[in-house]
Amino acid sequence: APLIRREDYSAPAFWIKSVDLTFDLDPAKTLVINKMQLERNLDVPAQALRLHGEDLNLTRVLVNGESVSFRHEEGLLVIDSLQGVPAGPFTLEIRNTCAPEKNTHLSGLYTSGGGFFTQCEAEGFRRITYFLDRPDVMAVYTVTLRANKQQYPVLLSNGNLVEQGELDNGRHFAKWNDPFPKPSYLFALVAADLVAREQWVTTRSGKNHLLQVYVRRGDLDKTEHAMNSLIASVVWDEARFKLPLDLERFMIVAVGDFNMGAMENKGLNIFNTKYVLANPATATDSDYLGIESVVGHEYFHNWTGNRITCRDWFQLSLKEGLTVFRDQEFSMDMAGSASARAVKRIDDVRTLRLSQFPEDAGPMAHPVRPDSYVEINNFYTATVYDKGAEVVRMMQTLVGRDGFAHGMTLYFERHDGSAVTCDEFAQAIADANPQSELARLLPQFKRWYSQAGTPRVTARGRYDAPSRTYTLLLEQSCGSTPGQAEKQPFVIPIAMGLVARDGRALALQLEDEALPASGAYPQERVLVLSENREFFTFVNVDEEPVPSLLRGFSAPVTLADGLSDNDLLLLLQHDTDPFNRWEAGQRLALARLLAAVRGDGDLQLDQPFIGAMRGVLTHPTLDAAFKELLLSPPSEIYIAEQLESVDPQRVHAAREAMRMQLAQALRDDWAVAFEANQATGGYAPDPISVGKRGLANLALNMLCLDAVARGDTVWPGRAYQRFKDASNMTDRQGALWALLASHSELAEPALARFYELFKGEPLVIDKWFTLQATAPESGGRVFARVKALMNHPDFTIKNPNRARSLIAAVCMGNPAAFHRSDAAGYVFWADRVLELDGINPQLAARMARVMDRWSRLAEPYRSAAREAVSRVAAKPDLSSDVREIVTRALA
Ligand code: DPP
Ligand code: ZN
DSSP states (O other), rough: OOEEEEGGGGOEEEEEEEEEEEEEOOOSSSEEEEEEEEEEEOOOOOOEEEEOOOEEEEEEEEEEEEEOOOEEEEEEEEEEEGGOSSSSEEEEEEEEOOOGGOTOSSSEEEEEEEEEEEOTTTGGGGGGGGGGOSSSSSEEEEEEEEEEEOOOOEEEEEEEEEEEEEOOOEEEEEEEEEEEEEEGGGEEEEOOOOOEEEEEEOTTSSSSSEEEEEEEOOGGGGGGHHHHHHHHHHHHHHHHHHOOSSSSSEEEEEEESSSEEEOOOTTTEEGGGGOOOOTTTTHHHHHHHHHHHHHHHHHTTTTTTTBBBSSGGGHHHHHHHHHHHHHHHHHHHOSSSSSHHHHHHHHHHHHHHIIIIIHHHOOOOOSSSOOOEEEEEEEEEEGGIIIIIHHHHHHHHHHHHHHHHEEEEEEHHHTTSSSHHHHHHHHHHHHHHHSHHHHTTTHTTTTTOOOOOEEEEEEEEETTTTTTTEEEEEEEEEBBBBBBBBOOOOOOOEEEOOOTTSSBOOOOOEOOOOOOOTTTTOOOOOEOOSSSSSEEESOOOOOOOOOEESTTTOSEEEEEOOOOHHHHHHHHHHOOOOHHHHHHHHHHHHHHHHHHHHHHOOOOOOOOHHHHHHHHHHHHOOOOOHHHHHHHOOOHHHHHTTTBBBHHHHHHHHHHHEEEEEEEETHHHHHHHHHHTTSSSSOOOHHHHHHHHHHHHHHHHHHHHHHHHHHHHHHHHHHHHHHHHHSSSHHHHHHHHHHHHHTTTHHHHHHEEEEEEEHOOOHHHHHHHHHHHHSOOTTHHHHHHHHHTTTTTTTTTTSHHHIIIIIIIHHHOHHHHHHHOHHHHHHHEEEHHHHTTOOOOHHHHHHHHTTGGGGOTTTHHHHHHHHHHHHHHTTTTOOOOHHHHHHHHHH
């Protein structure tokens, strides 16, 4: 497959104005009648019409009702005679068939659980019919679905239902019209036996809208939270960005076989069941939060993605980065308190560091707006999504919250209804804020879109007592990434404060700075670093301060500020910024972990650290959720990223030693915390209750760890009892995990009981597989169990959720089980990628990313890992999806 380059973009030679689709739905052979109104694009030189098509059977082509000659090129249907077609509209009718039940790629039209579903982003529409399957071609769709009524009582497509009725032979039909021109990737249809939860809402303009959540019969009791999340999303977008729901009806449909989390098809969102179905018995707190954020995300796409879409796929972050930013803000606003907002922010930063930082440092590193790709599905990445969201967040930081809202308004005034680029978004935000640093530095700021890699900021402070000045030297650099050896300086907003030794926040007066209108200098401000090195001098500083930099993680960079343990202990106790408070605790833990891994492997926690952690655990006013985050050591993946050469077994051993020592040293405090954080009353996923359950479950985990090590059976017994009696999945899973993670003998009976309780619930059985695959390794037992579970009757590699629940869980989520000195983990990985490649290349390519960082492994892992990647690369008919990943990994 060829490399596609951003610089080669050219407008399409034809526009498709409208399309009328008729489907005769049959699992084995579905007939598609596709009638399009086209016209030549007079802005570009005349060319033949080239339509995309993949895995289709073509039966007829008519232009203005007459048959024409055509030919096939690689993945294209070419009609040469249309090169000379006169200006103005003409019709093109195409008939083709496809085979939904054979479509294991889950891209295009496929069957799942006896129904029909579609997934068209990015390039699935061409697997349904021949089309200009590119996002800058926007058409009005009318869709008629015909199918057996008994098997497929529900027939849905985008927009509004205009007609429905009976046909002969037990069939029926429904006709839908979507008045908004849209790119083909937003097309969707569903034909299945489903039921819906419905709710009418009234928007501010007084219009009524019907919201529906469609699921399989029997799942209706798991739709309340998705519906509430959807209502909250509608309200929020109108309140925060003045963006109303523009459709008479908005539908969400859940499907069990789905490659992604969810899809924002206009008016007909299709969701992975994982992000719809929840009740207290089957879903955890984090499932509830995930549903809220994904429902929000897809709903917010209606404006940022659908009303204004991407000109080409290189601009994917235009909609994804912006929409992730919007869903993050939504979740924060829903969380409410400052502390709950901070917990969400910390969670998002943890995700970024866990997935995006390694990506930016590895063979798949690419700019937020990539310059080239082979397979666009490989670029639905943490960089495009999560770093893209950070870039939008930095814009908001530079222009302020109100300024950003004005920028969004201007963006819609200028571009509503069109397909645009990242440049146009940034320009709108800057133009709405002409006095801002963003406007002043815009061309340089946009390097965040064009340069890959995580910048490194170094900070050095110097206090001069006689002049009462504190001078901060900030420097930036960024390592080379594939295809980008040298980097130009970025625009880096650094939110900061200065903290006195007694914990007071100091006033921040820069040299030559007049007193602000408010009458006082601020205690927090944003420094904008845009050169390679810059000095910032603060005056009237009475004592040597500790700098608190990059508050709220104001830029996606790594920071080396040279703070000592004592400085960090001070920030942990006193920083007014909750993010940096958490960060100080993480850095104290990380320093100890890295010293152990780099040294003789021995980890002995010191009293100051233990005392600080005790101070957190027993703190009278800190929220439970915040305590849990502070008391959880950095993940093995994050630790590994700090090392030049990684021995995953040593990293695991050091982290486990830290957990054990914290369990032992704080034993009594954990017990108090466990008792004090029992949530009372019915289940609710509000931040306070979620925090309590989280901390209680961590405490139980630590208490079992300590008890099993001492041969004490009391806490494991209590955990087992709690597991049996739990009234919600968070507590049940938490107790089971405490048993698994402490290697208690009660883990086995608990696992068996869990399976018996939930064998009819696919999403819970996914959890059952994942719990076993991610349990701390001991003597190879976890890995052996994973291999055995591959033969479990409930395991199937064809269902993406199930495949991820076992294979991705062990390969990505359990480094100590996966990275084995006998290479068995790598052999397992290669076998699974090769097996999946023939079934679902998109999913196979995701799994292939596991080995991105192989070259940083220590021996003997490194050589064995490379051999496994090479074995995958050697398969002759490998999909272009996986080929792109392994080729980059070996480059
Ligand atoms: N469905 C995916 C998302 O919403 C791709 N657009 O991010
Ligand atoms: Zn999205």
